[in-house]
Every structure is written in C-alpha cells, then in structure tokens.
Amino acid sequence: MNASPESRLPTLTLVDSSIFVFRAWFARGLDPDPQGRPGGALHGLVHSLCQWLPTCAPGPIAFCLDTGLRQGFRHRIDPAYKAHRPPAPPALRAQFLRIRELLDRLGFATLADPEYEADDLIASLARSGRAAGYRIDVKSADKDLTQVILGEVDRLHDPERGTDLDRRAIEKRFRIRPEQVADMLALAGDASDNIPGIDGVGPKTASRILCRLRDLDTVLADPAAVARCNIRRAPAVATAIAGAADRLRMSRRLTGLADRIPGLPTVGQLRPRGPEPDASIWLRELGVAPDYHAPLLAAASVWPRAETRQSA
Numbered sequence: 001m002n003a004s005p006e007s008r009l010p011t012l013t014l015v016d017s018s019i020f021v022f023r024a025w026f027a028r029g030l031d032p033d034p035q036g037r038p039g040g041a042l043h044g045l046v047h048s049l050c051q052w053l054p055t056c057a058p059g060p061i062a063f064c065l066d067t068g069l070r071q072g073f074r075h076r077i078d079p080a081y082k083a084h085r086p087p088a089p090p091a092l093r094a095q096f097l098r099i100r101e102l103l104d105r106l107g108f109a110t111l112a113d114p115e116y117e118a119d120d121l122i123a124s125l126a127r128s129g130r131a132a133g134y135r136i137d138v139k140s141a142d143k144d145l146t147q148v149i150l151g152e153v154d155r156l157h158d159p160e161r162g163t164d165l166d167r168r169a170i171e172k173r174f175r176i177r178p179e180q181v182a183d184m185l186a187l188a189g190d191a192s193d194n195i196p197g198i199d200g201v202g203p204k205t206a207s208r209i210l211c212r213l214r215d216l217d218t219v220l221a222d223p224a225a226v227a228r229c230n231i232r233r234a235p236a237v238a239t240a241i242a243g244a245a246d247r248l249r250m251s252r253r254l255t256g257l258a259d260r261i262p263g264l265p266t267v268g269q270l271r272p273r274g275p276e277p278d279a280s281i282w283l284r285e286l287g288v289a290p291d292y293h294a295p296l297l298a299a300a301s302v303w304p305r306a307e308t309r310q311s312a
Helices: 017-028 040-055 073-077 090-105 118-131 143-148 167-174 178-188 203-213 216-221 223-228 234-243 245-255 279-286 290-311
Strands: 011-016 061-064 109-111 135-139 155-158 163-166
Touching (some): 011 017, 017 040, 061 118, 073 245, 090 279, 109 118, 118 143, 143 155, 143 178, 163 167, 167 178, 178 203, 178 245, 203 223, 216 223, 216 245, 279 290
Antiparallel strands (some): 155 163
C-alpha cells in the first residue's frame, strides 16, 4: 500500500519541556549532580533525551517552557487561574535555568514567554508549521494540547509512557474533535488549572453536549437545547448553564490556546545547529553526569546530520 501524501510531509517536533522536567523533579529532583547541587530534574531530562531524541523524525524542533505560574494574559482574565499551585522551589528554578542553557548549547531552539504558556507557544508554532507544509509531532501528555492535533497526520506523543494519539484516536478517546476540546474543558472545568465547570458536568457529559450542539457558542445561544441532550439531569444542567453564561465565556478564554503569538521564529529558524565546541567543559559545568556526555552529544548530533542528508 502506498503512503498517503500527508504521511510523507516533513515533521516539525514541538516539545512540552516542562512536563518532562517536572516528572524528573518529582521522581528525584533533589538528587545531587556532580557539582553537589540539586540536579535530579536536569539528570532526568538528560536521561529522557538520550532515550527518545534519536527516534524523532529529523527536522525543525523547538523546546517550549513555562516561565511562571502567576503571570500572563490568563491571570489578568482570572487571578484565580492556577492560583492553588505552589511556586516552584528555588532548587527547581535553578535547574530550569541550567536545563535551558543545556538545550541551547546542544543546538536546540528553546522558547519561553512571560505572557504565554508553553502550550500557547506550541499551538502557535504548530499553526505556522502546518501552514508551511509540515506535519506536527507534539511531545507531551497534556490533555490541553489535544487542541493542537488538527492535521490528519499530526500526533500527540508521550515517548516515556508510550501513548501516541493522532486526530482519530483523540476523537475516539474523548468523543469530540480536537477543535472542541477547549469548549469541553470550559463546561467540565479543569481542577488542575483551577477552572470551575458546571456542577454535574464532567468530561463525558460535556462531550455529549458538544456532539449534539457543536460548540460552546451554540450552547450559550440556546441553553434550553441542552435539556434535549442525552445526559443525566438534562433540564437541571440546562438551567445551570443558562445561569453561568458569563463564567463559561471567561473559562473558555482560559482553556483555549493562543495560536497567533507574534514574533516567534520561523520553521526554518528551528532547525538544530548541533552541539557547541568544548562540550566536555560546559556539560560538566552544567552538572551532566560524565556517563551521559557521549550518549547525549550523539543524540543531539543525529539531527543536523540527518537534516544534511535529507537536503543533499
């Protein structure tokens, strides 16, 4: 069977870096590095990169990071957004700085913005990459990023846990299209982000409402139509939605991703450069264990060589 034209598109890889750093932090974040500093988060990310970076499709790649919990446009919309989360401890903040320097010295583009979250950066880069003829490969397990998987061959891939969702798999799992995910989160709420939903409406109920009524704007234009949906306590849910219209509109502004951030690099500017010279010196200064120097440099060097072969 011949591959479809879409499957032969070049790949733009977008990494939700924070999720891999936080996993490593909670597993072993205070473990000392060779310099005696807390270094488990950096070590865990290095271990992950050595495992899955060589398996990625060659092409442009960006590592996107969050800069803080209590800043950006969403906090001006609702100061309670993520307000329940404690601030990152100093040991983690210090490792984030070293991690960003490490990725930069390895030759990868790293992006962070005080106004936007990593998810927004990924959504914006995905939009421009798709318009430029790339398929999108997002490395994350964040349900919010299902909104980004809009192309037929795009995918949301968690290389550490083995999950790999394309558009059809997302529709099967959540019973809605990726374009409806932000509406679903607004209706059901998102406890992890401190976004309230409608009482009695969870993700499954919200998905059933959206399957019948398409989107949140349609729901709010005629809340009484919810009473005719095949859900429990449909009349009560319809009444609750009608009484919470303003709050739902605000929640939708929080759950949706910004996909038109100005001033981001072009896809061509995201091509990896390869590691800087004197790697043994700066790897040691950044706290990378000696046993990981060679495999990490080998993993980072695969990308420019592969790009050269493809363009030859």
